Amino acid sequence: MDTILFLIFAAIAVICGINLVVQTHPISSALSLVGVMGALAALYLLLGGEFIAAAQLVVYAGAIMVLFVFVIMLLNAGTEKRLNVRPLGKYLGAPLLLVFFGMMAYLIQKVMPPSSPVVFGAFQGGTAAEIGKSLFTVYLLPFEVTSVLILIAILGAIVLARKEVD
Amino acid sequence: MIPLGPLPAAVPPSWYLILSAILFALGVLGFLLRRNIITVFMSIELMLNAVNLSFVTFSYVLKRVDGHIFSFFVMVVAAAEAAVGLAIILTVFKNRQTLEIDEVSSLKN
Numbered sequence: 001m002d003t004i005l006f007l008i009f010a011a012i013a014v015i016c017g018i019n020l021v022v023q024t025h026p027i028s029s030a031l032s033l034v035g036v037m038g039a040l041a042a043l044y045l046l047l048g049g050e051f052i053a054a055a056q057l058v059v060y061a062g063a064i065m066v067l068f069v070f071v072i073m074l075l076n077a078g079t080e081k082r083l084n085v086r087p088l089g090k091y092l093g094a095p096l097l098l099v100f101f102g103m104m105a106y107l108i109q110k111v112m113p114p115s116s117p118v119v120f121g122a123f124q125g126g127t128a129a130e131i132g133k134s135l136f137t138v139y140l141l142p143f144e145v146t147s148v149l150i151l152i153a154i155l156g157a158i159v160l161a162r163k164e165v166d
Numbered sequence: 167m168i169p170l171g172p173l174p175a176a177v178p179p180s181w182y183l184i185l186s187a188i189l190f191a192l193g194v195l196g197f198l199l200r201r202n203i204i205t206v207f208m209s210i211e212l213m214l215n216a217v218n219l220s221f222v223t224f225s226y227v228l229k230r231v232d233g234h235i236f237s238f239f240v241m242v243v244a245a246a247e248a249a250v251g252l253a254i255i256l257t258v259f260k261n262r263q264t265l266e267i268d269e270v271s272s273l274k275n
Binding site: 001002003004006007010013014017018020029030033036037040043044047048049051052055059060063064067068071072074075080081097100101104105108109112114115117118119122123125126130131134135139142146149150152153154156157160161 | 173175179226232234247255
């Protein structure tokens with residue numbers, strides 16, 4: 001069951017990822033990215049990351065992608081010009097990419113020490129309680145620094161996007 | 167490498183890492199190939215997501231929660247980056263009326 005779920009969601013993620021690269025209209029790319037994020041949220045759940053899965057859906061698929069779609073609509077972004085790819089890249093690109101993926105998979109299998117397979121429910125440390133405990137004890141300083149980062153980001157966004165007032 | 171025949175009951179963690187690597191490579195590909203600023207930006211988000219999957223997988227392998235915290239921070243940084251980046255895109259569009267990255271080349275030469 002775990003294998004089937006992994007294969008389904010991995011296939012969704014990879015197909016949506018390819019679609020993101022191939023599509024020429026930004027809206028299609030944005031929707032593909034939402035698909036990738038949804039599939040990844042399901043995979044986080046399989047890995048025992050309940051909190052991260054929820055945050056992935058709420059923050060990424062919910063907030064960030066809405067922002068993207070909003071900007072795409074606002075700027076009325078249309079289809080982009082076709083790339084003129086050289087024939088070498090056109091016919092050799094995809095096979096070379098597959099070879100690259102194969103080599104990467106081989107290398108990862110080789111480097112990764114043998115470990116127990118991923119079973120749903122085997123790791124219980126990803127709950128909101130555990131993450132909260134860790135976040136407010138061990139990682140308290142980075143967490144507080146994050147608030148400064150967000151403040152700077154808000155200020156930067158306002159300064160960049162405001163109307164020029166003379 | 168990948169066993170053919172009947173599927174195993176559960177997949178090894180390295181399969182998750184391979185998926186993460188593939189998604190990261192696709193993000194790099196989109197970053198290099200696309201010509202629209204917004205799509206380039208979305209490719210960066212795809213790369214961040216791929217790295218998050220690696221973090222959560224290693225967190226599972228090591229049975230520690232730290233990977234989840236790291237991917238949480240990556241999400242926060244991605245949100246901040248999206249806010250500032252999209253503001254920059256708005257400003258670029260306001261000044262140049264284009265989203266093609268090849269036409270925004272005043273820093274070239």
